[in-house]
Amino acid sequence: MxxxxxxxxxxxxxxxxxxxxxxxxxPAKPPMAFPRFPDETLLFRRASGLCLQPTDIKLAGAGKSGFRAIAECKTGAEGPGMIAQLGTTRDPMAKIAWTGGEVSGFISHAPDGRSLIGSLFNHTPQRLMLVADTPPSNVTGAGLSPNGKPDLDSxxxxxxxxxxxxxxxxxxxxxxxxxxxxxxxxxxxxxx
Structure with missing residues (x-):
């Protein structure tokens, strides 16, 4: 011990x-293209990516901010695609529609559904997510609020x-x- x-x-x-x-x-480093594969050393780095086609948009809890609108995207590149957090809403029943496009913001961890015990046996790196500075202009269906700034204390x-x-x-x-x-x-x- x-x-x-x-x-x-x-x-x-x-x-x-x-x-x-x-x-x-x-955050002070120059912006980069959103990485194709997980790399924790890139957390909080400014990045941009192109969502050719959203395959799914769902809401995930965001604490005091309400719910995060998170889109799974096809990027046209090999690999797992891209996850983009478009913004937040207080409405748990919000229907978000988005046709895709350019997203710029910072790199964060994507939500991970693995349990604590499951993560002990599954050593797959946690996927990364692009958190938009402001909701894309072509999002319809809900008035999304901008995402919070990256927080090193998290x-x-x-x-x-x-x-x-x-x-x-x-x-x-x-x-x-x-x-x-x-x-x-x-x-x-x-x-x-």
């Missing part, structure tokens, strides 16, 4: 802090807490072991 705590503290925490520093620098960094947790478990195990030794009956060796 102590080794796991040291691993979190000396290996995982510095790696995560370096990753967060890279993500913090991404990327968890729990490694210091995990290290403390492992050290706490080790301390509890040491206390239990000490108590067990004290309560153990002492047998004296009798000479024969």
């Amino acid at each position: 102590i080794a796991l705590g040291l691993w979190q503290l000396l290996d995982r925490l510095p790696r995560k802090e370096a990753f967060l520093a890279q993500l913090a620098a991404n 990327v968890p960094n729990n490694h210091l807490a995990y290290a403390g947790q492992w050290f706490f478990f080790a301390a509890i195990a040491a206390i239990i072991y000490t108590l067990a030794l004290r309560r153990r009956p002492r047998t004296e060796m009798e000479p024969r």
